[in-house]
Amino acid sequence: MDRNVYKAMADVVGQEFISDDPVVLETYSFNWLTEFLPGAAPCKYMPHRPAAVVLPGSVEEVQQVVKICNRYGVKYKALSTGYGSHSLPGQGNVVVLDLRRMNRIVEINEEQGYAVVEPYVTWAQLAAEVMKKGYFTTPVQAGSQASVLANVTSGWGMNTFGNHGGHNGRNCLAVEWVLPTGELLKLGPPEGWFSGDGPGPSLRGIMRGYCGAQGALGVFTKVGIKLHHWPGPPELKTRSGGLMLYYRLDEIPEFMELFAPSFDTYEALADFMVKAGESEIAYSLVRAGGIAHMTSMFGSLSNQEIFENYHESGFLQILEEEVKHPCIVLIFARTKEEFEYKKAVLMDIIEETGGKILPPFLEGPFADLMKQEMPVALFGNDTHFIHHQGGFVISAGYMGNTDAVVRHMGVPAEKLKKKYMEKGAILFDGDDSTYHNSFDHGAYIYMEMEFHYDAALPDSVEASRKAIEEERTTRLEEKLGFEPNDIGLCVGDASLTPWERVKEISKRYMNFHAWQQRIKQALDPENISDGTNYGGGTPKPGQ
Numbered sequence: 038m039d040r041n042v043y044k045a046m047a048d049v050v051g052q053e054f055i056s057d058d059p060v061v062l063e064t065y066s067f068n069w070l071t072e073f074l075p076g077a078a079p080c081k082y083m084p085h086r087p088a089a090v091v092l093p094g095s096v097e098e099v100q101q102v103v104k105i106c107n108r109y110g111v112k113y114k115a116l117s118t119g120y121g122s123h124s125l126p127g128q129g130n131v132v133v134l135d136l137r138r139m140n141r142i143v144e145i146n147e148e149q150g151y152a153v154v155e156p157y158v159t160w161a162q163l164a165a166e167v168m169k170k171g172y173f174t175t176p177v178q179a180g181s182q183a184s185v186l187a188n189v190t191s192g193w194g195m196n197t198f199g200n201h202g203g204h205n206g207r208n209c210l211a212v213e214w215v216l217p218t219g220e221l222l223k224l225g226p227p228e229g230w231f232s233g234d235g236p237g238p239s240l241r242g243i244m245r246g247y248c249g250a251q252g253a254l255g256v257f258t259k260v261g262i263k264l265h266h267w268p269g270p271p272e273l274k275t276r277s278g279g280l281m282l283y284y285r286l287d288e289i290p291e292f293m294e295l296f297a298p299s300f301d302t303y304e305a306l307a308d309f310m311v312k313a314g315e316s317e318i319a320y321s322l323v324r325a326g327g328i329a330h331m332t333s334m335f336g337s338l339s340n341q342e343i344f345e346n347y348h349e350s351g352f353l354q355i356l357e358e359e360v361k362h363p364c365i366v367l368i369f370a371r372t373k374e375e376f377e378y379k380k381a382v383l384m385d386i387i388e389e390t391g392g393k394i395l396p397p398f399l400e401g402p403f404a405d406l407m408k409q410e411m412p413v414a415l416f417g418n419d420t421h422f423i424h425h426q427g428g429f430v431i432s433a434g435y436m437g438n439t440d441a442v443v444r445h446m447g448v449p450a451e452k453l454k455k456k457y458m459e460k461g462a463i464l465f466d467g468d469d470s471t472y473h474n475s476f477d478h479g480a481y482i483y484m485e486m487e488f489h490y491d492a493a494l495p496d497s498v499e500a501s502r503k504a505i506e507e508e509r510t511t512r513l514e515e516k517l518g519f520e521p522n523d524i525g526l527c528v529g530d531a532s533l534t535p536w537e538r539v540k541e542i543s544k545r546y547m548n549f550h551a552w553q554q555r556i557k558q559a560l561d562p563e564n565i566s567d568g569t570n571y572g573g574g575t576p577k578p579g580q
């Protein structure tokens with residue numbers, strides 16, 4: 038890195054908070070899903086190393102570093118906890134702004150039900166603090182170790198408590214925003230953080246949009262996040278030693294119960310999800326495919342343990358016969374009456390939609406285990422239990438009306454995945470590996486097809502890429518009117534650059550990349566904030 042630029046940045050943050058040591062930079066180049074990027078495969082290193090890594094400790098320092106970048110024409114990219122290749126530079130000459138020093142929960146406003154956090158506050162930290170005050174939040178499956186702010190302001194937003202707590206794009210309230218040029222902007226009310234909109238025209242769509250700008254529009258340094266009612270105890274105690282997830286709840290809250298009804302067809306499942314959503318009985322309404330897929334994600338101590346417990350014992354085969362499309366429903370209540378009422382409504386809906394709950398899921402040691410462990414997956418989330426196979430990826434992932442999404446991600450997704458499983462190119466983990474989140478009591482859902490591959494085998498990576506490409510081509514041709522949710526990941530046809538791929542997708546979705554390009558140009562005329570994962574900002578071929 039140019040020594041003048043390095044020195045200018047070191048003068049702002051201090052020598053100990055900046056580095057361009059190749060060993061340090063190497064660690065900022067290695068990440069999940071990198072093997073899908075053109076120029077990176079088959080290894081897990083990004084095609085470009087950062088020019089340097091800077092750790093600002095305050096909004097003022099962020100502003101000064103961003104201004105230096107503008108002055109010297111050096112690009113930058115914000116990183117909060119960095120789960121996935123989308124958090125790393127997608128081109129050369131980019132400084133990573135690692136925000137780990139900005140790690141405070143600034144405020145928990147009990148009266149108005151929101152919290153204000155800095156970038157390095159994780160879901161686990163926030164959840165633990167707000168539970169003490171009768172609130173809960175909306176952690177993502179990416180893991181409770183991920184940043185609240187990054188998810189809420191800058192990327193995706195699907196979460197396990199979305200049925201009750203909504204999508205995180207909508208939980209985003211006021212933000213403190215260092216614009217790409219280094220100027221400071223606060224969105225929301227002049228005083229307070231309780232709303233994303235203040236006086237005058239709203240900028241929320243521009244700031245967050247559907248999938249977040251993923252670092253392309255400057256740096257968010259604080260966000261207000263909406264909190265949701267928590268009917269559970271102020272603290273959840275866990276102990277180790279579970280069969281599925283390694284941790285289990287020590288005590289199940291008095292009026293909390295987890296159910297796992299199952300359905301024979303995707304149509305019946307969709308019917309159930311709509312009705313269960315509308316009835317407003319469920320705190321959480323999610324699913325993670327069929328039994329084989331779920332067990333392939335469990336987090337026991339070793340893969341061997343999973344194999345022995347589930348496959349070799351024959352347990353899985355017996356269950357698979359009976360349980361085609363299971364769904365997880367977590368019920369909470371404040372009183373016994375409310376609890377009984379909600380459970381009765383659930384049973385009615387299961388009956389009405391042709392579902393069943395198998396006896397081992399209702400009573401006995403397995404049911405107890407399930408009730409103690411599965412909530413940990415919902416509260417604590419899944420990072421630790423999706424890595425066993427070395428590679429985990431999803432098809433595009435769609436958000437929309439339950440019927441439409443389930444219809445097009447159900448049987449067709451199974452058929453497609455089967456083709457690649459039968460070739461042995463991806464892990465055999467059962468037919469149904471479709472993952473769901475319900476939002477706002479079933480108003481809309483998110484659904485993706487998940488699968489595992491071997492990230493160390495180029496053929497397995499290539500097969501996964503092909504499966505995604507095929508899925509995307511067929512779905513796009515159908516023009517279904519629901520949205521793909523993975524624009525920033527840009528996995529797909531290897532013959533296209535990310536820029537070309539975005540343009541292909543964009544044709545079917547109102548040319549969103551052209552609009553993003555206009556936003557980018559207006560806010561970042563010199564193109565300084567690395568826009569690799571933002572439709573409009575993706576570098577052109579050869580750039």
Ligand SMILES: Cc1cc2nc3c(=O)[nH]c(=O)nc-3n(C[C@H](O)[C@H](O)[C@H](O)COP(=O)(O)OP(=O)(O)OC[C@H]3O[C@@H](n4cnc5c(N)ncnc54)[C@H](O)[C@@H]3O)c2cc1C
Nearest residue numbers: 117118119120124178179184187191193194195251252257
């Ligand atoms: C296996 C896997 C599973 C995932 N599951 C989910 C899921 O279930 N739900 C979901 O919503 N997402 C999911 N994601 C996507 C993503 O990892 C999450 O949204 C995660 O919560 C982001 O937090 P982070 O701390 O990892 O962000 P980072 O990786 O640090 O950042 C994410 C993006 O936001 C930008 N960014 C980060 N901080 C700032 C900032 N302060 N200002 C401006 N831009 C910033 C980064 O440049 C990057 O592009 C998943 C990713 C992977 C790899």
